[in-house]
Amino acid sequence: MNTTRFTLDHRLPADHYLAGLRADVTRGLTAAPRTLSPKWFYDERGSELFERITALPEYYLTRAEYEILTGHAAEIAEACGARTLVELGSGSSRKTRVLLDALLGAGTLERYVPVDVSSTALVAAGEALCVEYPKLDVAATVTDFEDDLVLSDDDPAPRMLAFLGSTLGNFDPAQRRALYAEFLEALRPDDSLLLGADLVKDESVLIPAYNDGLGITAEFNKNVLAVLNRELNADFHLAEFDHHAEWNAQEERIEMYLRSRSPQTVKIRALDLVVDFDADEDLRTELSCKFRRPGLTAELEAGGFAVTRWWTDRAERFALLLARPVH
Incomplete structure (x- = not known):
């Protein structure tokens, strides 16, 4: 080169990624309803999955x-x-x-x-x-x-x-x-x-773009839980959550969720945080406003x-x- x-x-300071993750997860998982920022999708695996998503026909x-x-x-x-x-x-x-x-x-x-x-x-x-x-x-x-958006003179x-x-x-x-x-x-x-x-x-075009037939978007969505398990010593069981995407017609946005399949308790040890999920409780992972x-x-x-x-x-x-x- x-x-x-x-x-x-x-x-960026050396601890930027982890400090931001800790703050976002603490804030989002103690809120009602529970949320996570979509920025945490993009570890190496998440980036690979997203590249596959961009090639999908949907x-x-x-x-x-x-x-x-x-x-x-x-x-x-x-x-x-x-x-x-x-x-x-x-x-x-x-x-x-x-x-x-x-x-x-x-x-x-x-x-x-x-x-x-x-x-x-x-x-x-x-x-x-x-x-x-x-x-x-x-x-x-x-x-x-x-x-921190500072452009050089x-x-x-x-x-x-x-x-x-x-x-x-x-x-x-x-x-x-x-x-x-x-x-x-x-x-x-x-x-x-x-x-x-x-x-x-039309909703018939929007929904498939976030819920593809091959299940790659579902895998991408669940990967954020794998990020939390790895980075924050959490014990999310990915199989206990289902990917769900819906069109909010009033707000004109796609909302993407991970839905708990049963009542469960998740420990996030690095944050000393315990989160109880009800059956069918949603964790919102992304907004995509149109x-x-x-x-x-x-x-x-x-x-x-x-x-x-x-x-x-x-x-x-x-x-x-x-x-x-x-x-």
Whole structure:
């Protein structure tokens, strides 16, 4: 790897992962109803399972977003004129190559700033990108963007902040307001925000995307309990929980649960916590909010962003939008 073009800024304390897990699990499992954050799905096994999910015929989201990117990347590049691309939750940066190609093709891009909690993923992506794009600087940042989104004044302007995938839907309305405020504080008036959003559609399409016929999503969901067993010395019996996904029509969101098959007691020894589950009691593990264009545009405007462009796939299942900060 050409180290003159790759830098890694590690902003997380050594105990960040475990401290965050302990705090979230303590808060979530003592609440009513009980919840866990979806961020804890993604250990090595969980990440592998999610990659399998994205290839399932029922899981339209990744394909729909990729269709938009490949069809409109040149328009996105022209509209933003970004010299720096910042990507949140970048992981392997595979989808981003479509944007990198378009921005480099437009002659504007100088720097790519992937942001992720995993230094391993960032280094692997940085190594590959420096080989594939000999003229691109890669300035990776290891941080949790929910708590610490600080963009460097040294990044060439204008910048585009990309928040791809359907991760926005994992945040409830109050959490999204806080997220927009963080974005607004980090961005300058000439910067832009590229945001992915899954759209409201028929329940017959939504439910199978979170409850596939092969049971991979069920395995993915239960894996969060394996994470707690390993990291917090818990004794969850995965076979005693069933995966359940339902469409909340009033809130327009998918809700994913682990449902206790019988009355049971779980000990989480690292937290000195004992949790009693009733039969059929639900532990909510994920929200996946779905959006309509008027509502999402309005909440972004309330958060200080003006939506300037909106693209969807041909079936109008997913959207990418470009917004400008209004300071």
